[in-house]
Amino acid sequence: MQLKRLSHNVHSKLAALFxxxxxxxxxxEDHNMTFHHVTLVSVLYKTASSIFNENDAxxxxxxxxxxxxxxxxxxxxxxxxxxxxxxxxxxxQVQTVAINHIEQFLxxxxxRKDMTLSSLLLTLCxxxxxxxxxxxxxxxxILLIDDGQYLSHLCGLFSLIVRKYPEIVSLKHIDxxxxxxxxxxxxxxxxxxxxxxxxxANCNPYLFDAxxxxxxxxxxxxxxxxIFECFRxxxxxxxxxxxxxxxxxxxxxxxxxxxNNKCSNEIQQEIFFTCLLIGLRHKQLLxxxxxxxxxxxxxxxxxxxxxxxxSELDQVxxxxxxxxxxxxxxxxxxxxxxxxxxxxxxxxxPSWSYQVSKLLNHQSNNDWRxxxxxxxxxxSEIKHWTMQTNPCMALLNEWFMTHTTExxxxxxxxxxxxxxxxxxEQIIRQEVLKTGQTILNDFSVNIKRLPPVFLxxxxxxxxxxxxxxxxxxxxxxACQIYDDQTQINILDIHIRGAKVIVCxxxxxxxxxENCSKVFDLxxxxxxxxxxxxxxxxxxxxxxxLKYILDDHLYIEFYNHEKTNDxxxxxxxxxxxxxxxxxxxxxxxxxxxxxxxxxxRLNNLIFLKSSNEQEENIAISFNDIPLVIxxxxxxxxxxxxxxxxxxxxxxxxTQLGYRIWLDIFQMGGxxxxxDKYNIVIQQSSCLLVCITPKYMKSINSQHEILLANTxxxxxxxxxxxxxxxxxxxxxxxxxxxxxxxxxxxHSNRYNRWTGKQFVLLLAQLKQIIPNVQTDKPRHLxxxxxxxxxxxxxxxxxxxxxxxxxxxxVPKSQACSLM
Numbered sequence: 001m002q003l004k005r006l007s008h009n010v011h012s013k014l015a016a017l018f019x020x021x022x023x024x025x026x027x028x029e030d031h032n033m034t035f036h037h038v039t040l041v042s043v044l045y046k047t048a049s050s051i052f053n054e055n056d057a058x059x060x061x062x063x064x065x066x067x068x069x070x071x072x073x074x075x076x077x078x079x080x081x082x083x084x085x086x087x088x089x090x091x092x093q094v095q096t097v098a099i100n101h102i103e104q105f106l107x108x109x110x111x112r113k114d115m116t117l118s119s120l121l122l123t124l125c126x127x128x129x130x131x132x133x134x135x136x137x138x139x140x141x142i143l144l145i146d147d148g149q150y151l152s153h154l155c156g157l158f159s160l161i162v163r164k165y166p167e168i169v170s171l172k173h174i175d176x177x178x179x180x181x182x183x184x185x186x187x188x189x190x191x192x193x194x195x196x197x198x199x200x201a202n203c204n205p206y207l208f209d210a211x212x213x214x215x216x217x218x219x220x221x222x223x224x225x226x227i228f229e230c231f232r233x234x235x236x237x238x239x240x241x242x243x244x245x246x247x248x249x250x251x252x253x254x255x256x257x258x259x260n261n262k263c264s265n266e267i268q269q270e271i272f273f274t275c276l277l278i279g280l281r282h283k284q285l286l287x288x289x290x291x292x293x294x295x296x297x298x299x300x301x302x303x304x305x306x307x308x309x310x311s312e313l314d315q316v317x318x319x320x321x322x323x324x325x326x327x328x329x330x331x332x333x334x335x336x337x338x339x340x341x342x343x344x345x346x347x348x349x350p351s352w353s354y355q356v357s358k359l360l361n362h363q364s365n366n367d368w369r370x371x372x373x374x375x376x377x378x379x380s381e382i383k384h385w386t387m388q389t390n391p392c393m394a395l396l397n398e399w400f401m402t403h404t405t406e407x408x409x410x411x412x413x414x415x416x417x418x419x420x421x422x423x424x425e426q427i428i429r430q431e432v433l434k435t436g437q438t439i440l441n442d443f444s445v446n447i448k449r450l451p452p453v454f455l456x457x458x459x460x461x462x463x464x465x466x467x468x469x470x471x472x473x474x475x476x477x478a479c480q481i482y483d484d485q486t487q488i489n490i491l492d493i494h495i496r497g498a499k500v501i502v503c504x505x506x507x508x509x510x511x512x513e514n515c516s517k518v519f520d521l522x523x524x525x526x527x528x529x530x531x532x533x534x535x536x537x538x539x540x541x542x543x544x545l546k547y548i549l550d551d552h553l554y555i556e557f558y559n560h561e562k563t564n565d566x567x568x569x570x571x572x573x574x575x576x577x578x579x580x581x582x583x584x585x586x587x588x589x590x591x592x593x594x595x596x597x598x599x600r601l602n603n604l605i606f607l608k609s610s611n612e613q614e615e616n617i618a619i620s621f622n623d624i625p626l627v628i629x630x631x632x633x634x635x636x637x638x639x640x641x642x643x644x645x646x647x648x649x650x651x652x653t654q655l656g657y658r659i660w661l662d663i664f665q666m667g668g669x670x671x672x673x674d675k676y677n678i679v680i681q682q683s684s685c686l687l688v689c690i691t692p693k694y695m696k697s698i699n700s701q702h703e704i705l706l707a708n709t710x711x712x713x714x715x716x717x718x719x720x721x722x723x724x725x726x727x728x729x730x731x732x733x734x735x736x737x738x739x740x741x742x743x744x745h746s747n748r749y750n751r752w753t754g755k756q757f758v759l760l761l762a763q764l765k766q767i768i769p770n771v772q773t774d775k776p777r778h779l780x781x782x783x784x785x786x787x788x789x790x791x792x793x794x795x796x797x798x799x800x801x802x803x804x805x806x807x808v809p810k811s812q813a814c815s816l817m
Contacts, residue, residue, distance in 0.1 A: 006050050008059075014047055015059040022066055026078070044082060048089035057094040061101075068104050084108070084116040091120045099124050102131050103363055109154075110138040113146075118153040125157060129164040130386055134362045136161060136168050143193070144176065148184035155189040159196040165389050166199040167335070171207050174200070178211045186222065194218075195226035201234035202331035205241065208234045220257065223264045232274045236328050239278060247282045251275060255292050272298045276321050279304065319770060330630075333681040333710060349393075349400045350409075352431035356424050357392035366419045368392035374415045375399060376449035378585045384670070402450065402497045411447040413439060450497030451478035452582045456518050457504035459483040461534055465504060468566075475575055475593040476584025484514040488521075495521050499671075500581040501529040502574070505554070509534075519548060528698070530577045532557040553638070553696040573639050576663065580672040580699050630682045631660035632768050636703045637689035641719055644751050645689060651752050656771045657764070673702070680706050685713040685767045690740065691720040713767050715760065716740040719751070 006014075018040065026037035033041075051057050064083060071080035087105070091098035098105075102124060105117045125132055132139065142150050143158060162169060177193065184190055201208055208215070215231045218224070235254075239247045254271050257263065263271070275293070279286035279301065286293070286305050293301045300314045310318070360368040372382045372395050385391040400408045409432060416425040432439055453472060457465045462483065469479045480494055495501060501522050509515045522529050531554035555573055557566050633652065637645045642663070649661050660679050662672055680686070686707040694700050707714055718740040741759055743751050752760075765771075 005052065006047075006056075008056055011047075011051070011056040011059050014043070015063055018044070018060070018063045019066065022063070022070065041082070044086060045089060048086045051090045052093055054094055054097055057090065057097040060090075061097070064101070065104075080108075080112075080114075081116075084114065087117060088120060091117075092123060095124055095127075099128055099131075102128070106132075106135050106138070110135065110142050113142065113150070115150060115153040118157075122156045122160070125160055129160055130388075130391075131363070132157065132161045133165060133168065133389065136173075140173055140176065144180040144184065148180075148187075148190065151184070151187070151189035151193070155192050155196075158193055162196045163199050166203050166331075167389060169197070169200045169204075169207070174207045174211065178214055181214070181218070191222075191224050191226040194230050198230045198233040199331070201230055202237050202328050203335040205234050205237040216253070216257065219267065220261050220263075223267050225266055225270060228267060228270050232270065232277070233328065235274060236277050236325065237332060239281065240325075240329060240332055244282055244285070247278050248285055251278050251285050251289065255289060255296075258296055259292070272296075272301060273317070273321065276301055276304065276318070277325060280318075280321055280325060322770070330682055349396050350405075350431065352427060353393060353396045355427060355431075357390055357396065359424050359427075360392040360421070361390065366421055368395055370419050371395065371412075371415060371421070374419060375411070375447065378587060380583075380585050380587060384583070399449075402499070404496070409437075409439065414447060450494055451480045452499035453477045453479045453578060454495055454498035454501045455479055455481040455504060456501060456515065457481065457483050457534075458506055458509040458512055458515065459485055460508050461504055461506055464534065468504075471571065472575075472578075473588055474590040476586060476589040477575075477578055477582065478585065478588065484509070484512040486514075488514070488517055491518060492521060495527060496525055498527065500578055501527050502532060502578070503529055504532045504534050504557075506534045528581050530574065531555065532574065534558055551696060552698065553693055576639065577699075580662075583671055631658045631679060632684045632771070633657050633687060633764070634660045634676075634680060634683045634685075634703070634707075635687045635689065636694075636700055636707075638691055638694040638697050638700060640693055641689060641691055644719065647750055648687075648689075648752050651757075652764075655761075657768065673699075676703060677706065680710055680712060683712060685715060685764070688714055688716045690716055690718045690722060692722050695722060715763055717760070718742050718744060720744065 021036045021040045024034065024036040026034055026040075028034055051060070064086065067079060067083045070076060071083055087098060087101070098120065102121070105121055105124075108114050109117055109121060139154065139157060139161070143154055174197070177197070181190070197208075212234075215227075215234070218227050219231060235250045239250060254275055258268060258271055275286065275298070283305070286301060290302065290305050293305070300310070300317060302308075303310050303314065304318070357368070360371060368391055369382055369386075371392075372385070375395075377395070377398075385394045388394050396412075399412070403411070409428065413425055413428055416422070416428070429439060455465055455469060465481055465483075469481055472479050480498065482491055482494060495518070501518075503509075503515075503519070503522075521527075531552055533554050533556050535558050536556075555570055555577070557570050557574070559565055559567060635645055635649060645661070649659050653659055660683065662676075665672060665675055680703075686703065688694075688700075688704060704714065716739075721744060741756050741763075743756055
């Protein structure tokens with residue numbers, strides 16, 4: 001009998017009934033089931049199958065929690081089985097509610113060794129892999145005990161977390177896995193575990209050095225492709241890091257395996273492919289062993305060595321090999337960047353932060369989340385950190401960056417004491433005393449996190465600044481405002497607590513002694529700042545701020561009609577400049593600005609024309625992908641030439657290139673700066689669109705320097721005369737040997753035409769040879785999900801979702817929305 005869909009009122013009464021039944025004994029004196037037990041068993045599972053929405057499911061949470069506690073404390077097997085099977089039935093239907101109980105599921109699975117919920121766990125963790133992070137040691141332990149009998153149930157969870165967070169695997173984990181291989185029956189699940197380690201080998205090949213011989217024995221003995229995949233990634237990443245010496249050593253090992261062992265055809269082809277990967281970086285090594293490859297019968301490698309004609313099928317194989325190397329290089333570069341970030345963090349936060357983070361990352365009612373909440377961080381910030389591998393470390397890094405060391409330590413100790421984390425408090429106290437520092441018992445410090453945007457202005461502009469603050473907060477940016485009358489010691493605290501400073505420049509601001517001191521504080525603290533010109537003016541030579549204002553980019557934030565309003569497009573530019581340093585808080589955003597940071601065609605304010613004349617030449621983005629992962633090209637530019645850049649983006653995308661453009665990356669919890677730091681590692685080159693204002697942009701200089709740090713090719717495109725070339729700025733001295741492509745005198749309606757554009761395509765072809773630019777790539781059309789149009793009242797008129805980006809065959813790149 002299948003129950004019909006029950007009303008919320010019926011669910012409420014059933015939930016209350018179930019709670020009351022738990023108050024009675026389930027067995028009488030003769031150990032027979034009581035009426036209460038029979039009633040619960042008869043109705044419980046049918047009720048579970050009738051729960052289809054969150055509101056109904058929430059009604060049963062008190063009952064389920066009590067059932068779990070009673071079963072756990074009283075060791076009541078029957079009660080536990082009822083609890084398990086209820087979740088097996090209802091959990092998949094109401095995953096958003098089930099995820100709140102994942103700690104109970106993990107406890108039951110890892111500590112009680114009950115695999116009933118293993119499938120539900122896998123389903124939940126696909127979207128919330130971070131919840132497994134603090135339980136990785138427990139997961140690995142149960143995988144490898146009892147002759148590996150739990151491998152079939154849990155290898156999916158292992159693959160999920162290791163592929164998402166390969167850095168979680170340490171040397172002790174690799175040693176444990178390889179030492180357990182001989183004690184576990186060889187099966188497909190064990191092979192999947194080893195194959196999953198491929199992504200670890202991509203990032204940290206040194207972890208496998210001690211087990212190289214074990215790898216080789218497994219390959220020869222088992223002839224398993226999954227195991228060889230991990231070995232291949234270990235070899236290639238080792239070669240990329242250690243260069244030619246390792247390459248020659250591993251090439252000899254691979255050839256010896258082929259010559260001295262009877263390998264299956266599949267393994268033989270994989271070894272040849274690995275040799276090709278080595279040869280793509282060190283061709284001379286293949287040339288030296290040409291005779292061996294001739295004898296072994298690898299026509300592809302011999303033809304590659306001889307530069308002979310290669311069949312179309314073999315060309316596909318070579319292209320796949322190039323993409324494989326790019327993928328490994330990307331993983332290595334990401335690891336290097338993360339290492340640099342960790343080293344930078346070590347300079348800003350105490351060494352004991354790692355020990356503290358390990359304790360607070362473990363999920364509980366008073367973990368790092370409660371600490372962040374008590375320190376004043378928003379729900380969106382906490383949610384964003386939840387997706388990181390070490391959320392507590394991210395929180396601590398943010399706290400120490402916006403406070404002096406003394407302020408940060410005092411406030412942490414106070415809050416940890418308030419939330420009952422005396423274990424962590426004690427560690428901090430002991431470590432601080434070891435350094436010879438003292439912890440004050442009473443310290444005048446604002447424990448709550450300060451708003452991330454600081455507005456500095458002259459008191460004569462107060463009305464306009466209050467209005468500006470209101471609009472920024474409606475767009476998701478909490479602000480603090482202080483004029484020239486504020487005491488310097490107060491400004492010191494609040495500037496330090498901000499992420500970016502917006503300086504509202506006027507003639508009176510420029511003449512103010514206090515405003516000049518504000519700039520001194522900003523520069524001493526190395527805080528990023530944005531200059532807003534609040535009125536039209538000519539700076540006098542004796543201006544206190546002239547040395548800053550002449551060398552930095554500014555936004556003309558005034559109307560020529562002398563009104564208190566500002567041009568709409570300039571406010572949009574300000575939002576984008578702040579977004580470079582701070583992510584907006586979605587919980588603050590009002591309807592007027594709800595979609596400003598989300599790339600949707602019908603409401604993306606960055607694409608709106610600033611005047612009516614431009615409406616006739618508006619750019620159509622139908623079928624053009626906006627949000628791209630693993631891009632090939634990044635466009636670096638200054639906002640004044642945004643229309644030209646949008647045309648360039650559209651033309652290159654239609655030719656098949658995957659392009660990263662800042663205005664389409666406004667969503668998410670990272671700042672644009674953080675996003676750029678990641679995406680530059682994934683890209684193949686940087687297009688630099690040179691204008692006089694571009695040369696003054698600090699953000700643009702950062703983009704160029706980071707691209708140069710990662711040895712990314714930079715192609716300068718000259719859009720406006722800059723008087724001198726190369727740029728005189730020492731930071732941009734790398735341009736001295738880079739000739740630009742001159743687009744100054746191109747077609748005013750479409751700059752990207754003619755021989756100059758052909759020259760640009762030729763340079764891109766050299767850097768990214770795998771894109772066929774002779775014809776546009778096919779773009780898949782997808783419909784936007786209903787949830788994307790939150791404020792639409794007419795579903796039929798919802799705008800289409802942006803098309804996905806073109807994907808190179810066999811690559812890992814994809815388009816995300």
